[in-house]
Every structure is written in C-alpha cells, then in structure tokens.
Amino acid sequence: MSEASRAMRSAEQIGRTAAGPRSVPALIPGARGRLPAVSRTRLDNGLTVLAVRKPRSPLVEVRLRVPFGGSSPVHAARAELVAATLLLGTAGRDRRQVDADLAAVGGHLDTGVDPQRLLVTGSVLASGLPTLLDVLADCLTGAAYRKDDVLGERARLVEHLMISAAQPASVAHRLLQQRRFGEHPAAWDVPDAELVGTVGVAAVRGLHGRAVVPDGCTLTLVGDLSPGRATAAAAQALSGWGADRSTRRLAPPPAIVGGPLLAEHRAGAVQSQVRLSGPAVPRSDPDYPAHQLANLVYGGYFSSRLVENLREDKGFTYHARSTLEFWPERAAVTISFDTATPATAAALLETQYELGRLSLQPPTEAEVDSARNYALGTLATSLATQAGLASMLSMLAGSGLDEGWLREHPKRLVATTVDDVAAAAATMLAPAAFTGVIVGDLDAIAPGLRGLGTVELP
Known part of the structure; x- marks a missing residue:
C-alpha cells in the first residue's frame, strides 16, 4: 500500500468526490409508536x-414520586439524609434483609431527592x-433510621459534598442557583455540607413522619403486568401508609431576570466555567414546542449553532450546550460550557452573538426540520423502554400533566413552523433576558x- 493511500483524509476530503460534494440523505421522520393505555x-x-x-x-419498572418541598436550607440537608437512609432497614428488616428480599425476586430500589421531590426508583421481575x-x-411506614446507619451515611455525604464543593463546576452551579433564585428553596438542590453534618437521627425521623405521606404522591408501574392486578397489589401493600396531611409541593420560584453576569475569582484556574440562564415557558404552555425547537437550534444538541461556533469553528470548548429546566410554574433555558482561560471573553462574546443572531434572524427551514426530527426521535426513544416510559410518566405527573401530553406533543412539534420558532427565539433567546456567572482566574x-x-466584576 502506498504512502498516499495510507494517508489520513480530512472530513472535507471524505465528503467530496470527483463529481463534487457527496449528497446528504434527506431526513426521515422517526416512527412514532402507539402509546400504551395508562390505568389511573x-x-x-x-x-x-x-x-x-x-x-x-x-420486568416491572417502579417509580414513587413524593412531592418534597421545603422552606429552608435545613430542610434540604435533612431531605438528603432521608433519601440516603430510607431503604436501610425497618423494624422487621435490617438493611441486609431488605437487600436480600429484593434480590430474591430480581429487584432493586434506589432513592434520590431534589428541592421538588423525593423519588424512589426500581425494577423487579x-x-x-x-x-x-x-x-x-x-x-415507607416503618423505616428504622438506626443511629449507626444515619451517622454513617451522614459522614459519607459530608465528605462527598465537601469534595464536590471544591470542584469548579459545582462552584459555578451553586453561584448560578443563587444568582437566579436568591434565597428561594429551588436554589438548594445541593445541600450545605456543614448543615448536613448537624442533622441528627431525630430530625431525619421527624421529616419522614411529616413529609413522606401518600396524599399527593404518584406510584408509576410499567412493564409485564395486568394494570388491574398491579393496582390491586399496590392498594393492598400500601393500605397501611397514611397520614392526616398532604405532601408539600415546592413553591414557584421567582422569575429569572436578565442582568449582568457575576464573575467569581478562582486563582490560577486554567479553565473558566460559564453559565447563562434566562426565562423559558413550561411544558404546559401552547408555545412550548416552538421554544423547544428554538433551544435545539441554538444549542440543544450536537448539530446546533452554539456547538458549530464554539467547538467546530473556534475550538473554544469541547462541549457546549443549552438545556431547558423546569420548576413549578417556571422554566429556564440554561447555557453552559467550560473554556480555556485565554479564550473566556471571546467564547462569551460568541455565545451572546449566537443568541442575538437567532433572536433577530429566523432559523432556516433545514435547521428547524433537523431539530424537529431530533426532538421526535429522542422522545420516541425515551418511550420505547419500560424504564423510559415509567420515568416520563412520573415526571409529567410531577408537572401536573399526564399521558395526554405525550400523545399531543409530537403532533404539535410537527405543526410548528419556522415562523413559530423564530417568534419563540425572539423572546426566549434575547441576550438581555439572560443573567449568569463566570468562574475563572479574574487576574487573567x-x-x-x-x-x-x-459582566459584573468584583
């Protein structure tokens, strides 16, 4: 084989032939399967x-969603320990017996918590x-919260949180939460390590008794089951779970207000963390499909304008993205990337330029079609598995939506026009609507x- 034949070819060379550029196949709309019936x-x-x-x-996938809103940083610290120790034993089962009983039927359970909900997830034969x-x-009815278990998990959590708090990305996230939500509980998705270290066994038991109650919760079961028999089994098993109060939902956070980006000094940092955020619309809004597509065109997937500019054209970052986030009655579009210290200002300028360009100039038909196919394809993929469908239904229940949204949203995406996306971008992606933070070496x-x-500099 000659040296020429062994030489590496660039993407541009591969994309061309003697007759000219290779043609790109037309996008094919993804197949949309039928949504199974949901028994409620x-x-x-x-x-x-x-x-x-x-x-x-x-298998059967299980999701128990418990609304878990609080009103103080102390609640966030206690909630983290409730999630960490809820499944570590009861009066009749120690933690080993819990694990053994689940393993015997091919099952497992895990927990997680954030300012909006306590979530128990699992699957079983x-x-x-x-x-x-x-x-x-x-x-749920008899968690023991044994002293050794609680104190052991507390020590582990404190160590994890202290290590995490020193990471640049964690610093940027914490500052962004404070910048957009202030002292609202939505900002406390990562509890303070010192507060976690003060939480005792009585406080964990007390929070469970007050907040882990059934009224307002949603149990989602998806898989190889008879809906009627599965519901009856759940009713029988959980008949003893009750309380004289309802769950507490997170209060709607304040609206995100555009303004200067806050700069935080990190001496000697070789990279800067850039986070911007602005208001968006919730999934229940009729204009949500247009806003979803506008976000995708801007920075929501790999073929977006932001990725093309910052990564492919300028080489400022390996990964840039914009995502939509949701809270009760609020939503946000959040832009995030890390970049080398010398490129920080230039990368931020290009990010704001792309915001302004898309908010002032409509996207092309091809851009919208590509984003639409991506949105339809990812939704179909997420619903194709038992786990994906269970998680989606549980998430929608927490937003006050149901399976009807899943049936209608693809149709709304298909019906969304370029003009609709342009109108959404003009409001959601206006540069003045954003605030945010930059963490880096301010000396440089x-x-x-x-x-x-x-940028607001100290």
Missing part, C-alpha cells in the same frame, strides 16, 4: 397509581412485584470581560 387510580389514602402494560421484557411492594411499604480574564460590558 386514586387510592383511599390519596396515593395515585399509574399502571401500564408494556410486556417487552419480564414481574412475578416479584408483590414482594417489592411489600418491602417498599415497609420502608477580567480585562477581556470588562470590555464586553455584560
């Missing part, structure tokens, strides 16, 4: 059970669903940032 039952204790038959594998529900009910980056006029 509200039990006597206020728990809503969603059951869906999707028998592609002999379909034949073992009654056993998993029994273990879950035992933990301040002169360039000062020239932009959009």
Whole structure:
C-alpha cells in the first residue's frame, strides 16, 4: 500500500468526490409508536397509581414520586439524609434483609431527592412485584433510621459534598442557583455540607413522619403486568401508609431576570466555567414546542449553532450546550460550557452573538426540520423502554400533566413552523433576558470581560 493511500483524509476530503460534494440523505421522520393505555387510580389514602402494560421484557419498572418541598436550607440537608437512609432497614428488616428480599425476586430500589421531590426508583421481575411492594411499604411506614446507619451515611455525604464543593463546576452551579433564585428553596438542590453534618437521627425521623405521606404522591408501574392486578397489589401493600396531611409541593420560584453576569475569582484556574440562564415557558404552555425547537437550534444538541461556533469553528470548548429546566410554574433555558482561560471573553462574546443572531434572524427551514426530527426521535426513544416510559410518566405527573401530553406533543412539534420558532427565539433567546456567572482566574480574564460590558466584576 502506498504512502498516499495510507494517508489520513480530512472530513472535507471524505465528503467530496470527483463529481463534487457527496449528497446528504434527506431526513426521515422517526416512527412514532402507539402509546400504551395508562390505568389511573386514586387510592383511599390519596396515593395515585399509574399502571401500564408494556410486556417487552419480564420486568416491572417502579417509580414513587413524593412531592418534597421545603422552606429552608435545613430542610434540604435533612431531605438528603432521608433519601440516603430510607431503604436501610425497618423494624422487621435490617438493611441486609431488605437487600436480600429484593434480590430474591430480581429487584432493586434506589432513592434520590431534589428541592421538588423525593423519588424512589426500581425494577423487579414481574412475578416479584408483590414482594417489592411489600418491602417498599415497609420502608415507607416503618423505616428504622438506626443511629449507626444515619451517622454513617451522614459522614459519607459530608465528605462527598465537601469534595464536590471544591470542584469548579459545582462552584459555578451553586453561584448560578443563587444568582437566579436568591434565597428561594429551588436554589438548594445541593445541600450545605456543614448543615448536613448537624442533622441528627431525630430530625431525619421527624421529616419522614411529616413529609413522606401518600396524599399527593404518584406510584408509576410499567412493564409485564395486568394494570388491574398491579393496582390491586399496590392498594393492598400500601393500605397501611397514611397520614392526616398532604405532601408539600415546592413553591414557584421567582422569575429569572436578565442582568449582568457575576464573575467569581478562582486563582490560577486554567479553565473558566460559564453559565447563562434566562426565562423559558413550561411544558404546559401552547408555545412550548416552538421554544423547544428554538433551544435545539441554538444549542440543544450536537448539530446546533452554539456547538458549530464554539467547538467546530473556534475550538473554544469541547462541549457546549443549552438545556431547558423546569420548576413549578417556571422554566429556564440554561447555557453552559467550560473554556480555556485565554479564550473566556471571546467564547462569551460568541455565545451572546449566537443568541442575538437567532433572536433577530429566523432559523432556516433545514435547521428547524433537523431539530424537529431530533426532538421526535429522542422522545420516541425515551418511550420505547419500560424504564423510559415509567420515568416520563412520573415526571409529567410531577408537572401536573399526564399521558395526554405525550400523545399531543409530537403532533404539535410537527405543526410548528419556522415562523413559530423564530417568534419563540425572539423572546426566549434575547441576550438581555439572560443573567449568569463566570468562574475563572479574574487576574487573567477580567480585562477581556470588562470590555464586553455584560459582566459584573468584583
């Protein structure tokens, strides 16, 4: 083989032939499967059970969503420990027995918490669903919160949070949360390590007793099941779970207001973390499909303008993205990337330029079609599995939506026009609507940032 034949060819060379550029195949709309029927039952204790038959594998996916809003940083610290120790044993089962009972039926359970909800997730062989529900009910009604378990998990969490708090990305996230939400509980998605270190066993038990209650919760079951029998099994297993109060939902956070970016000094940093955020519309808004597509065109996937500019053209960052985030009655579009210290000001300028360009000049038909196919394809992919469908239904329930949204949203995406996307971009992506933070070595980056006029320097 000759040296020429062994030589590496560039992407541009591969994309051309003797007759000219290779043609790009037309985009093919992704197939949209039929959404299975959803059985919805509200039990006597206020728990809503969603059951869906999707028998592609002999498993059942389980999602228990408990609204878990608080009003102080202390709640966030206690909530983290409730999530960490909820499944570590009951009066009748120690942590080893919990694990053994679940393993015997091919099941597992995990927990997670944020300012909006406590979430118990898991899966089990379909034949073992009654056993998993029994273990879950035992933990919900009789979690032991043994001293050794709570203090052990507390020490682990404190160490993890202290390590995380020193990471640049964590610093940028914390500052962004404070910048856009102030002292609202939505800002406390990562609890303070010192506060976690003060939480005792009695406080964990007390929060469970007050907040882990069924009225307002949603239990989602998806898999190889009979919806009627699965709902009956859940009703029987959880009949002893009750309370004289309802769950507490997170209060709507304040609206995000555009303004200068806050700069935080990190001496000697070789990279800067840049985070911008502005208001968006919730999923329930009729204009949400247009806003979703506008976000995708801007920076929501790899073929977006932001990625093309910052990564492919300028080489300022390996990964840039814009995402949509949701809270009760609020939504945000958030832009994030890390870049080398010398490129910080230039990368921020290009980011704001792309915001202004898309908010003032409509996207092309090809850009909207590409974003639409991506949105339809990712939604179809997420619903194709038992786990994906269970998670989606649980998430929608937390937003006050149901499976009807899943049926209608693809149709709305298809009907959204370029003009609709342009109108959404004109409001959502206007540069003046954004605020944010920059974490980096200000000794090196301040002169360039000062020239932009959009950064608040100390």
